[in-house]
Amino acid sequence: xxxxxxxxxxxxxxxxxxSALGDPTRRMILERLARGEASVSELAxxxxxxxxxxxxxxxxxxxxxxxxxxxxxxxRICELSPDAFTPVRDWLTEQNAIWEGxxxxxxxxxxxxxxxRNK
Amino acid sequence: xxxxxxxxxxxxxxxxxxSALGDPTRRMILERLARGEASVSELAxxxxxxxxxxxxxxxxxxxxxxxxxxxxxxxRICELSPDAFTPVRDWLTEQNAIWEGxxxxxxxxxxxxxxxRNK
Numbered sequence: 331x332x333x334x335x336x337x338x339x340x341x342x343x344x345x346x347x348x349s350a351l352g353d354p355t356r357r358m359i360l361e362r363l364a365r366g367e368a369s370v371s372e373l374a375x376x377x378x379x380x381x382x383x384x385x386x387x388x389x390x391x392x393x394x395x396x397x398x399x400x401x402x403x404x405x406r407i408c409e410l411s412p413d414a415f416t417p418v419r420d421w422l423t424e425q426n427a428i429w430e431g432x433x434x435x436x437x438x439x440x441x442x443x444x445x446x447r448n449k
Numbered sequence: 450x451x452x453x454x455x456x457x458x459x460x461x462x463x464x465x466x467x468s469a470l471g472d473p474t475r476r477m478i479l480e481r482l483a484r485g486e487a488s489v490s491e492l493a494x495x496x497x498x499x500x501x502x503x504x505x506x507x508x509x510x511x512x513x514x515x516x517x518x519x520x521x522x523x524x525r526i527c528e529l530s531p532d533a534f535t536p537v538r539d540w541l542t543e544q545n546a547i548w549e550g551x552x553x554x555x556x557x558x559x560x561x562x563x564x565x566r567n568k
Binding site for chain 1: 464480485498538541547
């Protein structure tokens with residue numbers, strides 16, 4: 331049960347990561363933050379959007395642990411989480427391993443066929 | 450205009466990819482297909498879900514070009530697109546390059562500081 335709970339937590343973190351990345355405004359924010367930390371108003375400037383909608387985007391990125399933010403005086407500063415993309419990258423690596431395992435098995439199968447033929 | 454249209458098309462393909470990946474059922478389908486092609490009923494079997502809901506998931510994966518499907522007789526066979534994850538991987542690589550560029554600049558900055566001090 332603990333493992334299941336742990337898994338579903340991992341699942342929902344991955345869900346939040348991928349869903350957060352599925353929006354061009356949010357990806358632009360991440361691209362900006364990859365260049366260095368920025369205040370909310372700096373981040374909002376290039377986007378033609380009401381502030382409350384923009385803050386919603388930041389909230390989704392923060393919930394997915396892709397960014398962190400903290401107040402410095404009256405300004406809120408955002409930065410990219412250092413291992414923001416690790417869960418996504420890990421998932422992709424896993425898929426790749428499954429896919430390559432499949433190609434390896436296919437190769438073995440062909441090699442066996444060829445050996446059988448040449449006997 | 451053509452470039453803008455091209456870009457927004459690219460954007461929306463990435464949007465569809467990431468959004469499609471933000472769901473555990475859809476990721477399970479992809480994991481299954483990474484092992485080899487499968488019919489719709491084989492894919493649906495492990496999921497406790499009405500068929501129309503399950504087909505919606507397949508439709509989203511196909512719209513995002515993560516999978517393809519074709520009819521063989523009365524059976525619809527799905528398979529993983531060979532470069533399903535290329536757009537997602539490319540975007541991550543780009544982010545990494547930006548991030549590392551930033552670390553390089555920071556390194557240069559520190560090295561300069563140290564050299565100035567030692568003069």
